[in-house]
Amino acid sequence: MAEYEGEPERIWDEYEWERFLQQQDGKTEKYMQLLETYLDDPERDEIIAREMGWTQLLDAKDWSSEVDALLDEGLAEQDETDIENISRSADTFEEHDLYRAAFALTIWIDQLFDENASFQNEPAAVKLATHAALASAKLAAALSGDNLDEIGMTIAYLKRALKAITISMEAAAQLRTPERKITPSQYAALQHRLFRVRDGIITLMGDYRSEWRRRFGPENFRG
Structure with missing residues (x-):
């Protein structure tokens, strides 16, 4: 930069x-x-x-x-770089398995809201949905760039995506009560999708950090 x-x-x-x-x-x-x-x-x-x-x-x-x-x-x-990267690499991030999993999670949560109208007024459910969508957006930003000189930016966005999906996981746990009307099968499916995204982010962060060390040397890595 x-x-x-x-x-x-x-x-x-x-x-x-x-x-x-x-x-x-x-x-x-x-x-x-x-x-x-x-x-x-x-x-x-x-x-x-x-x-x-x-x-x-x-x-x-x-x-x-x-x-x-x-x-x-x-x-x-930053915005100029983001817009350029997104327009140039939209197909790249949209085809990435991790982004597709995160986007599928948001669609699944939307369907959950359709099946449970009361979730619209449930703070934990709203937090689940908003932070899952935020995680998807941060992943799009992380995966849009194709410039290896900006590995640091990619990792920073991945960290933000990880924070968002972690908040979604905490919100999901709050829904696991009878009065909030999420069934055991729905909760199991939700957990599976959340963990898939979370674990994918952690793995990808590790890959990019390894690439950083390879390119710039371990002495320049503070992780």
Whole structure:
């Protein structure tokens, strides 16, 4: 990736990519919170600029384009890479067995909701569905790139997919009660699908970490 925060251009490992992704998540979340808090304040833009550290905007007149540009600045290069990789490699990730298993899991959960209308108002069921979908999306991001120089980014996205599927597994366990109406056979099928995705992510992370060590040497691996 290109130079970031004054660092020379070099290959990032998974931890540097994760730090970058977390920083962008934090900036976006902070901006959205500020926007919600000061939405009706006549000095909203000045307050947001000050809180975000966008001092160069305090005297600006055209706020909408300037704020959007600054908010997207850190994500622009990442998004450009993601879009390019997805458009170039869509067939690749869609044909990957792990992504197909994750996508099939989301379809299966949708069918479970169709069979159990009460799940729409069940927090554990909603958490199960949303994080299974999130895991599928993170896998798509991880598997879209075909540039081995971005192994660190791939591993970082796989770690996020693993976190999401783990939360889904915890939510599934909460549904294993009579009042929540999931049958033993449904729960067994759900567990099988969840474990298949989780184990696949762990295996793939191991493969990419091995490739990182092979390409860049064990001294550059912090796993």
